[in-house]
Amino acid sequence: MNHWKKVAIAAFLAILFALFFFLNSFNLTFDSALLPRILMGLIVLLSLGALFEAWYKEKHHVHQAHRIDEPDDEELDEIQDEGKINYRRAFIFTLLVALYIFLLDKVGYFIITPIYIIGAYRYLKSMSLLKSVVIAVGFTVFVYAVFVAFLKIPIPMGFLE
Amino acid sequence: MVIDNILMGLQNLLTLPSLLAVIAGTALGLFVGAMPGLSATMAIALLLPLTFGMSPATGISMLCALYMGAMYGGSIAAILIKTPGTPAAAATVIDGYPMAQQGKAGRAMGISLVSSLIGGVLSSIALMTIAPLLGTFAVQFGPVELFSVAVLGITIIGSLSQGSAILGLLSGLIGLLLSMVGMDPISGSPRFTFGNINLFSGVPYTVALIGLFSIPQAIRLIEKDDVVKKHIENFKDRMLPTWDEFKKIFPNTIRSSLIGIFTGIIPGTGGDTACWFAYNEAKRFAKNKEEFGKGSILGLSAAESANNAVVGGALIPTITLGIPGSSATAIIMGGLMIHGIMPGPTLMTEYAGVTYTLIWALMFSNIAMFILGLGFTRVAVNVTRVKNHVLAPIIIILCVIGSFAINNSLFDVLLMFIFGVVGYFMDKIKMPTAPMVVGMILGQMLDTSLHQSLLIGQGSWMIFLENPISAVLLTISLFSILQATPLFGFLKRKIRKAA
Numbered sequence: 001m002n003h004w005k006k007v008a009i010a011a012f013l014a015i016l017f018a019l020f021f022f023l024n025s026f027n028l029t030f031d032s033a034l035l036p037r038i039l040m041g042l043i044v045l046l047s048l049g050a051l052f053e054a055w056y057k058e059k060h061h062v063h064q065a066h067r068i069d070e071p072d073d074e075e076l077d078e079i080q081d082e083g084k085i086n087y088r089r090a091f092i093f094t095l096l097v098a099l100y101i102f103l104l105d106k107v108g109y110f111i112i113t114p115i116y117i118i119g120a121y122r123y124l125k126s127m128s129l130l131k132s133v134v135i136a137v138g139f140t141v142f143v144y145a146v147f148v149a150f151l152k153i154p155i156p157m158g159f160l161e
Numbered sequence: 162m163v164i165d166n167i168l169m170g171l172q173n174l175l176t177l178p179s180l181l182a183v184i185a186g187t188a189l190g191l192f193v194g195a196m197p198g199l200s201a202t203m204a205i206a207l208l209l210p211l212t213f214g215m216s217p218a219t220g221i222s223m224l225c226a227l228y229m230g231a232m233y234g235g236s237i238a239a240i241l242i243k244t245p246g247t248p249a250a251a252a253t254v255i256d257g258y259p260m261a262q263q264g265k266a267g268r269a270m271g272i273s274l275v276s277s278l279i280g281g282v283l284s285s286i287a288l289m290t291i292a293p294l295l296g297t298f299a300v301q302f303g304p305v306e307l308f309s310v311a312v313l314g315i316t317i318i319g320s321l322s323q324g325s326a327i328l329g330l331l332s333g334l335i336g337l338l339l340s341m342v343g344m345d346p347i348s349g350s351p352r353f354t355f356g357n358i359n360l361f362s363g364v365p366y367t368v369a370l371i372g373l374f375s376i377p378q379a380i381r382l383i384e385k386d387d388v389v390k391k392h393i394e395n396f397k398d399r400m401l402p403t404w405d406e407f408k409k410i411f412p413n414t415i416r417s418s419l420i421g422i423f424t425g426i427i428p429g430t431g432g433d434t435a436c437w438f439a440y441n442e443a444k445r446f447a448k449n450k451e452e453f454g455k456g457s458i459l460g461l462s463a464a465e466s467a468n469n470a471v472v473g474g475a476l477i478p479t480i481t482l483g484i485p486g487s488s489a490t491a492i493i494m495g496g497l498m499i500h501g502i503m504p505g506p507t508l509m510t511e512y513a514g515v516t517y518t519l520i521w522a523l524m525f526s527n528i529a530m531f532i533l534g535l536g537f538t539r540v541a542v543n544v545t546r547v548k549n550h551v552l553a554p555i556i557i558i559l560c561v562i563g564s565f566a567i568n569n570s571l572f573d574v575l576l577m578f579i580f581g582v583v584g585y586f587m588d589k590i591k592m593p594t595a596p597m598v599v600g601m602i603l604g605q606m607l608d609t610s611l612h613q614s615l616l617i618g619q620g621s622w623m624i625f626l627e628n629p630i631s632a633v634l635l636t637i638s639l640f641s642i643l644q645a646t647p648l649f650g651f652l653k654r655k656i657r658k659a660a
Binding site: 003006007010014017018021024025028029031032034035036039040042043046047049050053054084085086087089090093094097098100101104105109113116117120121124125126127135139143146147150151152153154155156 | 210211213214325327328330331334335337338341345347348350352353355376380383384385386387548550551553554555557558561562565566569571574575578582585586587589590591592607608611612
């Protein structure tokens, strides 16, 4: 997907976002709604501006000017050694995080966290099962020591309650 | 009065807990900075909840020390494996890596360390001298001036962000709108809460911060294959530069440090801008320009002194005006607010104890960085070998527990995740996230000061132009927006043709 299409989707979503807030501003007093409505109007304007800018650059292949002699994207790529992006892996990893957060309250932090770490490492194939277990237990103990024992924060215990 | 506050700050720092916090923060920053894939901003966001159990002065000092340590730590991977540990070390690669290839990795680290020390000390001195002066001036600001300061902060950080200024400003505006969620400070009624009681106190921007800066980073670490990192040998040559080398780099580091301080003061620009700015100036002033890119100690020292000098510079607008000078200082502001301290003009007067302790902590963190750097750089080399796919799940669990710990709320964890996903997509379209965070920070101040100003002006918007300070600040805002538009380039060309 080229940059112009990405910006078009983002601009559309920003306008929807502003519209959503606008529709919810009718039950506010004039003073309460004043600044938000100004901001909503500016968001719509800038979204259209961003769309135009991206279309213009796409059409005219305008090279983006960089601030204060910073390297352009090609030089940065060389420096940062960019590789091919695996979006499927990124999506599944994000789903794993969502599942982890969803189960936090139900299962409990100290059960789901080591399961998540081991599951993530096995999915990413970044280390052996034994090392995954060691790191999972180690970090869970670290979090307990710092957040429960030291900071006295009530962590969701789930089944352990 | 200022002298008393300076001495009080020093006295507060010279306690065992504070000194240990500064040393621990610096050491953590050194190791975090050395890891490519982790940034100082992210580390500060993740460490922030750990400071809850500390006094405000100690906790914030630790965060500032981490920031300073990470600026040097980023040079380790930059020199050894041609991968900057932090974005601020990008220019370090240009001459640092060739030096390592010539068998002078230790010397490169030493020059980086000495330059970082000089940059950091000068920026701490700047912070100690400029901040009280600016604070004395800013404490006289009323609602009209504060409104203009907030507008200036958003427009500068939006228009100077990397990439498109329009996208930067749009990001800032979205942040401002998000800050409107919660209880309206004027009428006291809920606004944009959609009936959700968790939103009555607004969207906690520290939660948004953790999400926006950490989750996208964790996803970026796993979205590519984890390539086997080049075999990283520990260096064997001596670190400290010779006296002749020191004399050669000294004037250059002073100039680069001043560039770093100045760049840090401007909201929206941080170490990543300063290092290139200083590098280019160093090359311009150098007698032997052909050495640059092949292992020039001047190029290396310029980049490293500038990126450390940014730290103090960025804290100047943060603590005096409440406008973050960089993404990292935006999080440090969050830390102050979590401890119940409002950054802004009153910070130098009402919370002088905390402020001056922080300033001294920054000064001491340079000394800690130098000593720890000499002793532990060889140890820190090992962290450059940690695989990205190993780091990513650890970052996630720290994000989750960190965002939960702020208000003991699972809703905050959900918000953090949503902001994280939004931040990831913002990265993909090259929309900067820092303006959104600044918008969320400045939104309440903007709203309250707008209403107060309109009350003072009896409903007339002309009050913002009739007030001279406000008029100047708004003019600068307008200029910063215009300079980012094609109109400015067009006008420049017209003027040149006419001349």
